[in-house]
Amino acid sequence: MRVLAYGDVLDLALELVAAGREISDNVVLLVAGDQEEKIQGLKGPNEVLLCKDVKSDDQESLVELITSIAQDFDAILLPNDRRGRELVGVIAHKIGGSSTTDVSSLRLENGVLVIERITLGGKAIAVEELSLPAVMTIQKGRFKPLEDIEPEVREIQAPKIERRIEVLEKKEKPRVGVPLDKAEIVVAVGRGFKKKEDLKLAYELAEILGGVVGATRPLAADLKWMEEEVWIGISGVRVAPKVLVVVGASGQQQFSAGIMDSKIVVAVNNDSSAPIFEHADYGVVMDLYQFLPALIKKLKEAKGA
Amino acid sequence: MMVTLMDIAVLIKQSLDVQELRVDQDTGKIYIEEAPTKAGDIDLNAAEEAVRIKEKVGGKATAIMLSTWGASGKRLKEAKEALKRVLAMGLDDAVLIMGEEGQKADTYVVAKTLAEVIRDNYQLVLAAEGSDDNFSGLLPARIAAELDWPFIAYATALELEGEYVKVTRSLEDYEETVRVKLPAVIAVTQEINKPRVPKLMDIVKAGKKPLDQRDFTPPSEPKIAIRELKVPKVERKNVIIEGDVEEAAEKLLQALKEEGAL
Numbered sequence: 001m002r003v004l005a006y007g008d009v010l011d012l013a014l015e016l017v018a019a020g021r022e023i024s025d026n027v028v029l030l031v032a033g034d035q036e037e038k039i040q041g042l043k044g045p046n047e048v049l050l051c052k053d054v055k056s057d058d059q060e061s062l063v064e065l066i067t068s069i070a071q072d073f074d075a076i077l078l079p080n081d082r083r084g085r086e087l088v089g090v091i092a093h094k095i096g097g098s099s100t101t102d103v104s105s106l107r108l109e110n111g112v113l114v115i116e117r118i119t120l121g122g123k124a125i126a127v128e129e130l131s132l133p134a135v136m137t138i139q140k141g142r143f144k145p146l147e148d149i150e151p152e153v154r155e156i157q158a159p160k161i162e163r164r165i166e167v168l169e170k171k172e173k174p175r176v177g178v179p180l181d182k183a184e185i186v187v188a189v190g191r192g193f194k195k196k197e198d199l200k201l202a203y204e205l206a207e208i209l210g211g212v213v214g215a216t217r218p219l220a221a222d223l224k225w226m227e228e229e230v231w232i233g234i235s236g237v238r239v240a241p242k243v244l245v246v247v248g249a250s251g252q253q254q255f256s257a258g259i260m261d262s263k264i265v266v267a268v269n270n271d272s273s274a275p276i277f278e279h280a281d282y283g284v285v286m287d288l289y290q291f292l293p294a295l296i297k298k299l300k301e302a303k304g305a
Numbered sequence: 306m307m308v309t310l311m312d313i314a315v316l317i318k319q320s321l322d323v324q325e326l327r328v329d330q331d332t333g334k335i336y337i338e339e340a341p342t343k344a345g346d347i348d349l350n351a352a353e354e355a356v357r358i359k360e361k362v363g364g365k366a367t368a369i370m371l372s373t374w375g376a377s378g379k380r381l382k383e384a385k386e387a388l389k390r391v392l393a394m395g396l397d398d399a400v401l402i403m404g405e406e407g408q409k410a411d412t413y414v415v416a417k418t419l420a421e422v423i424r425d426n427y428q429l430v431l432a433a434e435g436s437d438d439n440f441s442g443l444l445p446a447r448i449a450a451e452l453d454w455p456f457i458a459y460a461t462a463l464e465l466e467g468e469y470v471k472v473t474r475s476l477e478d479y480e481e482t483v484r485v486k487l488p489a490v491i492a493v494t495q496e497i498n499k500p501r502v503p504k505l506m507d508i509v510k511a512g513k514k515p516l517d518q519r520d521f522t523p524p525s526e527p528k529i530a531i532r533e534l535k536v537p538k539v540e541r542k543n544v545i546i547e548g549d550v551e552e553a554a555e556k557l558l559q560a561l562k563e564e565g566a567l
């Protein structure tokens with residue numbers, strides 16, 4: 001079994017290497033040219049393939065590069081971010097492989113590659129048998145980077161490609177670097193907030209609790225009241241805090257799939273039939289505009305005392 | 306600017322309504338039979354985008370669905386309902402490829418089948434970034450690879466420019482505007498538009514639009530076998546805190562303290 005790992009973000013790529021080690025003791029990491037300086041002292045993979053003429057933001061070249069070396073591998077692991085997810089299906093099909101996404105565990109059973117992934121909007125875990133070669137994206141935060149092996153670095157060349165996708169413009173997205181997936185306390189806000197300014201209630205609550213603020217997809221991606229990196233759910237970040245306070249979010253399955261690993265979930269929603277209450281340990285059926293100020297006041301008093 | 310007539314294929318999945326799906330944590334039973342199916346939410350965004358393109362440059366848009374939920378009874382009716390919904394939004398006709406219940410088909414097999422329906426007949430394929438029930442986003446990518454057409458995912462804006470399409474795609478770090486020559490396959494996000502709500506007249510008319518139902522013959526063996534579906538164990542207390550605002554705040558803090566969470 002030989003495994004190839006590639007990720008546009010090197011930290012994530014090292015998680016992929018660790019995932020690969022579950023099924024193979026020969027995991028090769030592909031590194032794009034613009035990440036070259038980061039491979040100094042890097043540990044984990046058995047070998048690093050450095051391709052200087054491809055950059056990590058060049059999806060079209062990456063498809064061709066990975067496809068061109070795929071015959072040496074039984075499994076190709078990519079990150080479950082949007083770049084990884086854009087690549088996985090195309091690469092799998094080009095090499096005649098199986099494909100799956102958002103893999104949370106993988107193992108070999110009598111030579112059969114078996115993976116698990118969340119499906120049905122978080123209501124089920126699918127156990128899938130993949131034929132080889134297999135191409136898959138790996139859920140973030142599931143595998144701890146390994147620090148054992150110091151890899152050899154080998155340079156490889158990119159195949160010549162005929163470009164079909166012309167990039168006209170690139171705008172960097174604003175990023176704040178909120179460590180949502182690692183936070184101990186998270187306040188998650190939804191469309192129950194009427195105005196962007198009202199979110200200060202949530203920020204104040206998060207501050208007193210020593211936590212961070214996350215959001216539902218519509219609030220971040222549609223209304224753009226917050227950075228996109230903070231949206232929680234099946235298409236966003238998965239959180240696993242000690243306490244999650246969900247305020248003004250309906251708890252639709254695609255959101256709730258991202259909060260399953262939270263230890264204690266508190267829900268504040270003025271609609272007693274909102275599905276979020278099924279996913280909560282403690283529910284408060286109230287207008288957030290009345291409840292949050294009262295809660296914040298009580299917390300402040302408790303702190304002062 | 307040159308105006309091209311477009312023929313657009315819109316992929317519609319008969320998706321399980323995961324919101325309505327019941328699971329039993331104790332027995333591990335997943336009540337799939339009992340849950341309804343519907344057109345995927347983001348499929349509606351793809352359909353809306355197709356209708357908008359048609360309104361601008363003319364042409365035709367076809368809804369294409371491959372279902373392996375069973376070619377009879379409730380599931381067939383639901384499949385037709387899902388298609389009727391997008392026809393009512395303004396798509397012109399529909400192709401429904403119906404397989405037997407439980408027929409083995411993964412994205413590899415489905416892509417191979419749909420690519421043959423699409424090849425030579427359409428210049429643009431629109432699909433959702435992911436389905437409601439499985440959210441892998443693999444199918445449009447595989448169709449693109451099978452047809453050897455360029456694939457762009459996570460589109461938040463789309464504009465036709467003659468025989469080119471300009472797409473804004475939203476990746477983690479960047480928002481990129483790219484241009485590709487048609488034919489192409491594009492997967493859209495939920496944010497690209499607001500799907501229109503059809504009027505009663507449109508719904509009546511949709512019932513008369515052509516629906517071409519075909520049988521599904523898998524072109525090859527699948528590459529994935531689903532061995533099992535398990536119900537994840539998530540224990541929640543589901544306590545509703547009663548009282549007025551002050552009391553509720555007090556009780557919640559108390560509860561969190563007892564949990565050792567504060």
Ligand SMILES: Cc1cc2nc3c(=O)[nH]c(=O)nc-3n(C[C@H](O)[C@H](O)[C@H](O)COP(=O)(O)OP(=O)(O)OC[C@H]3O[C@@H](n4cnc5c(N)ncnc54)[C@H](O)[C@@H]3O)c2cc1C
Nearest residue numbers: 190191192216217233234235248249250254255270271288
């Ligand atoms: C394939 C797919 C993937 C998706 N991925 C994600 C994802 O990753 N993350 C995600 O979040 N969504 C995702 N969605 C969207 C998801 O289905 C829901 O539409 C979304 O989560 C709803 O966001 P919301 O709760 O903020 O808004 P709404 O559903 O509109 O809920 C607002 C809630 O606020 C409550 N409320 C209103 N006023 C008040 C008040 N004054 N006080 C207290 N409560 C109040 C209401 O009762 C309501 O329950 C996805 C959808 C699809 C189809």
